[in-house]
Amino acid sequence: MLTAMVTPFTADGAVDIEGVQRLATYLVDEQNNDGLVVSGTTGESATTTDAEKDRILRAVIEAVGDRATVVAGAGTYDTRHSIELAKAAESAGAHGLLVVTPYYNKPPSEGLYRHFTSVADATGLPVMLYDIPTRTGMAIGTETLLRLAAHPRIVAVKDAKSDLFAGSHVMASTDLVFYSGDDAVNLPWLSVGAAGFVSVVSHVVGAELAGMIRLFSSGHVEGARAVHRRLLPIVTGIMTRTQGAIMAKAALGLMGRPVGPVRLPLVDATREQLALLREDLVAGGVKLSD
Numbered sequence: 088m089l090t091a092m093v094t095p096f097t098a099d100g101a102v103d104i105e106g107v108q109r110l111a112t113y114l115v116d117e118q119n120n121d122g123l124v125v126s127g128t129t130g131e132s133a134t135t136t137d138a139e140k141d142r143i144l145r146a147v148i149e150a151v152g153d154r155a156t157v158v159a160g161a162g163t164y165d166t167r168h169s170i171e172l173a174k175a176a177e178s179a180g181a182h183g184l185l186v187v188t189p190y191y192n193k194p195p196s197e198g199l200y201r202h203f204t205s206v207a208d209a210t211g212l213p214v215m216l217y218d219i220p221t222r223t224g225m226a227i228g229t230e231t232l233l234r235l236a237a238h239p240r241i242v243a244v245k246d247a248k249s250d251l252f253a254g255s256h257v258m259a260s261t262d263l264v265f266y267s268g269d270d271a272v273n274l275p276w277l278s279v280g281a282a283g284f285v286s287v288v289s290h291v292v293g294a295e296l297a298g299m300i301r302l303f304s305s306g307h308v309e310g311a312r313a314v315h316r317r318l319l320p321i322v323t324g325i326m327t328r329t330q331g332a333i334m335a336k337a338a339l340g341l342m343g344r345p346v347g348p349v350r351l352p353l354v355d356a357t358r359e360q361l362a363l364l365r366e367d368l369v370a371g372g373v374k375l376s377d
Contacts, residue, residue, distance in 0.1 A: 088122075088297040089156070090123055091127045092123045092130055093129055093131070096346070096349075107146045110339075111147045118289060118293030120297070121155060121283075121297075122182075123151065123156075124158045124159075126144065130143070134350040134353075137171070140172065145179050156183065157182050158182065158184065161206065162189070163189070164191050166205050169186065173212070177210040182212070183214065183215060184213070184214045185285075186215070188217065188223040190222060191223075193224050196228055199227060199228075200231055200235060203241065204241075211240070213240050213243070214242065215242070217244075217268065219247035233260060236260075236262065241263070243282075244266065245266050246267065249272050251279050254279065266281060270284070270288045278303075288318065290335045291325075291335075291373050296314075299311045318371055321371035324371075328364075332353060334356060334364060337361055338364060341361070343375075
């Protein structure tokens with residue numbers, strides 16, 4: 088169970104390092120996360136500087152690195168920049184790297200292969216590939232994943248393309264460990280062999296999702312299905328009405344755990360969105376602040 092952690096900001100938009108550490112501690116100690124992904128999409132990595140990423144990562148490692156796996160986002164659309172971020176993350180003490188498919192420039196399959204292997208070659212850290220074609224404009228093809236699986240440090244995939252059939256082929260043919268990167272299909276991914284989740288809704292129901300994994304892995308499929316169904320309103324509220332980072336921050340605020348605003352070009356949830364989110368969270372059993 089891992090959370091793709093939001094980045095707390097102060098009211099004026101600066102990184103809130105104390106808030107970062109409070110949130111990391113809450114996610115690990117109260118929401119039962121085994122690990123955290125720092126400076127991923129939900130962490131607004133597109134609008135944080137390299138220096139800010141380093142400070143955020145070091146703060147999280149200081150807060151929870153002795154009892155949780157800390158995975159640093161190091162993917163960009165520039166291989167050289169990604170390598171720099173990967174090396175900086177290793178120096179900071181990260182336990183692993185999340186490397187997203189290069190976005191915008193749409194490289195061919197050979198370019199994807201060389202990009203990922205170049206980043207993996209740059210450090211001694213294990214790498215989780217992040218396959219999310221709705222954001223990057225292209226998927227990592229099955230044949231490319233099969234090639235990448237031969238690299239000793241490319242060990243996992245965060246899948247947000249929801250192609251369970253393709254993922255099943257890769258899992259059947261390689262040792263790559265799959266994680267659901269789409270909260271809407273967490274349980275279906277477990278059913279075909281995924282190890283767990285890299286989740287956004289886990290900011291508010293991480294303990295429930297960790298319980299779902301335990302139930303399923305111990306053979307209590309009906310119990311896991313009951314959790315899945317109970318959390319449907321929360322997934323709807325956080326993941327379907329606008330961008331996930333916006334609504335995850337809004338949900339934390341409604342729970343009395345404010346983490347500040349988002350940075351432009353994102354904008355904070357509207358009054359109407361907050362009202363619907365409140366209804367969804369209540370329907371899913373989340374206790375809100377008065």
